[in-house]
Amino acid sequence: MQFRDLQRQYQALKPQIDAAVAGVLSASRFIAGPEVKELEKALAEYVGAKHCVTCANGTDAISIALRAWGIGKGDAVFVPDFTFFSTGECPADEGAVPIFVDVDQYTYNMDPVKLEQAVKKVIGEGKYRARAVIAVDLFGLPADYEAIKAVCEKYGLLLLEDAAQGFGGSINGKPACSFGDIATTSFFPAKPLGCFGDGGAIFTDNDEWADLIRSICVHGKDTGNPNDPNAKYNNIRIGKNSRLDTLQAAILLPKLKAFADYELEKINTAASWYTAGLKDVGITVPVVRDGYYSSWAQYTIQLPAQIDRNRFQSEMKSKGIPTMVYYAKPMHLQIAFEGTDSASADCPVTTDLCRTVLSLPLDPYKTKEEINYIVAAIKETLILLSEN
């Protein structure tokens, strides 16, 4: 069994994907081909954002958004302590200081009460300017935007939605990637909507930021005058080379259609089989609060504290079931932040989660038999490891 079976998905969509790839090869417009614009339009529509700018990956997407806002030296950016490394890496790479904030034990997302405490502390100390919050839609579930936005408005902070794992989620029908002042996502193959390599996208309703983002993605070129044939040779700021290539855009078009037509629904059904099967077995299952909808980038349980996770994983492996630990280390304890102000954070929930979490195999093509087999294996393993 695969943890996330990309091969099954390819087989299901093979005719459309192969045709899309062949089309790009014959046209040979490998960079900025028409599929890129077509995809940006389709993504903006799906998300309900005015602008979508695709880029090379989800990490660049975050850095580019921060750069468009001019965030850098002397600035504090508030980031959940429980997330993939990029969320803290990008503000640091721009010269700012990520301040890590604890998360909710059941949704795994940033705790808005602790966010406000952290913001107050930074403002009180006066060493850094509090500038922005990066909220992460972890494991596919949108963060608590109502409460987080209230904190941002109260303290004049910009809100960046890191929806690298969140594409397809929603709150009361409003899609992920529409909650931040800017939102970003990733098309890394194992994300909810993945391509066949690296890719990313940035969403915003703000015209000025959209122009800036387009410029930063292509070496800071002048996007001011589309009628001036020489404008593209004018580099008016320091940018990056961060583009989604035409092949990836062409692959994403049929994949977005399948995602919207049935994959998102199917993965929710598979997740509900886990939730029903794992009720009352002594583990904590992920909580999706009323009105929230997850795209299930991961299905992450919490093992009882007395269970040895390594042994649990090897028992599961011996039954042919791969499991993963997302995430094993709080961000503020990553060696990269050692000796910086990012290293001092008070995040007991994250610390506990890093000891107990375990992500289970999941994708839209998992069958009920497979999920039942995993559930049975979990129950057996819990009993086995509780006995000795």
Ligand SMILES: *Cc1c(COP(=O)(O)O)cnc(C)c1O
């Ligand atoms: C995967 C991920 C990223 C980075 O995306 P890449 O496309 O791999 O660069 C950023 N943030 C989170 C939360 C992620 O899971």
